[in-house]
Amino acid sequence: EPPHAPGRPGIAEPDVLGAPGLDPRVREVATRLGYAASYAVPLDAAPVGRLGVAVWLYDEPAEPDDHRRHLLGLYRTYAAEHLARVLELHRQQKAAAALAEGLLPHRLPRVPGIRLAVRHAAGPRGGGDWFDALPLPDGALGLAVGSVPGSGPEAVAAMGQLRASLRAYAVMEGEDPVAVLSDLELLLRLTEPARAATVLFAFAEAPGGPSSGAPDGPVAGSGGTFPRTLTLAGAGHCPPLLTGERRTEFVETSLSAPLTMLACWEAPSVEIAPAPGETLLLYSDGLLHRTGDPTDRAFARLHAAAAGAPRAVRQDPEALVDHILGRLLPQGLDDPASPEDVVLLAAHFEA
Known part of the structure; x- marks a missing residue:
């Protein structure tokens, strides 16, 4: 029997x-x-x-x-x-979760003058939230966070394709984030017209770059570093948060629709000049959803967590991301009860 x-x-x-x-x-x-x-x-x-x-x-x-x-x-x-x-x-x-992790960067690049930290957790089925940090020509840096709707193998595969495509466009034209996202939108529209995606891309030029207003060559006493200019563009993604000793404020980059949502996608770019000691936080909407709060309340909690970080924590991006996650997600990053992916990427600009 x-x-x-x-x-x-x-x-x-x-x-x-x-x-x-x-x-x-x-x-x-x-x-x-x-x-x-x-x-x-x-x-x-x-x-x-x-x-x-x-x-x-x-x-x-x-x-x-x-x-x-x-x-x-x-x-x-x-x-x-x-x-x-x-x-x-x-x-x-x-x-699926292991595949999603395998498609993301295994380590963050080392760029003079910028310290990076990231926390990522895939949902129980593996999801479409992703991030990237890639060195670009002439000492520049590209930062990206995005989200593909859905979960499971299809979302993971789409996420991997989107990230790989953005890397190629960023290497060729990273100094123009709007062009990078425009090309990404065209590719997505031609290959997967039924799939939408949100993306935020930031281009950090090298110290002393053409937008920084710094003279050619190092200045005595400066250690050879000048303020960096960041150019950002977003496609329906959450606005990044800039936090430091004197200010904590959202950078408005969400004035455009997600990719493929409009017949003709357009987006404005935004330029900012982070002061030495400030940190730019990029994140996915899963971070907000996991709080269980309405969107405006979740944004307020994120702002309060960053603004309330002790000075020593603000100077260490690893400590800062852990501080923020501890305030927003007391149940922990790897919560099996939540289907949401989470990405939190920090770029700290050293003095």
Whole structure:
């Protein structure tokens, strides 16, 4: 008879306390739990085999009759099949999450004058939130955060394609974030017209670049560093947050629609000049959703968490991202109860 057949007999102990040679420890446990009889059936399902055992406990000596054994056998079959499906789903979710992690940067680049830190957690099914930080020609740096709707392998694959495409466009024309996103939008419209995506791209020019207003060559006493200019453009993505000793404010980059949402996509670019010691925070909307608050309240909490960071924390991007996550997500970044991905990327501009 197959191991999962309903009629397979279980193991009955009609009088646990009266069983000869009973282990004293078993007797103590049975007495404390208040049961006097038990009936156990194995939980088997193809192709995984033995999943566990289902046990029924009785508070007085008893043994199930044939009809009850038949019902318990049916229950065992359905329970084993359900457990097998749950385990397979869990395996697929872990595989999707691992794939999503594998498509993202394994380490952040080292760029003179900028310290980077990131925290990322994929949802239980693997999702479409992503980030990137890539060195660009002439000592510049590109920063990106984006989101592809949905979850599972399709969203993960789309996320990987979007990130790889943005990297190529950023290397060729990163100094113009609007051009980067325009090309990305055209590619997405031609290859996956039914899929929308949000993206934020920031171009940080090298110290002393053409937009910084610095003279050619290093200045005595400056260590060779000049203020950096950041040019940002967003496609329906959450506005970044600039925080430092004197200010904490959102940078308005969300005046445009997500990619492919309009027949003709356009976006303005925004230029900012972070002061030495300030940090730019880029994040996905999953960070806001995981708070469980309405959007305006979640934005306010994010602002308060950054503004309220102690001075020593603000000077360390690793400490700052952990501080913010601790304030917004006290349950932790890896919350199995939430389907949302989370990305939080910090770029700290050193003095």
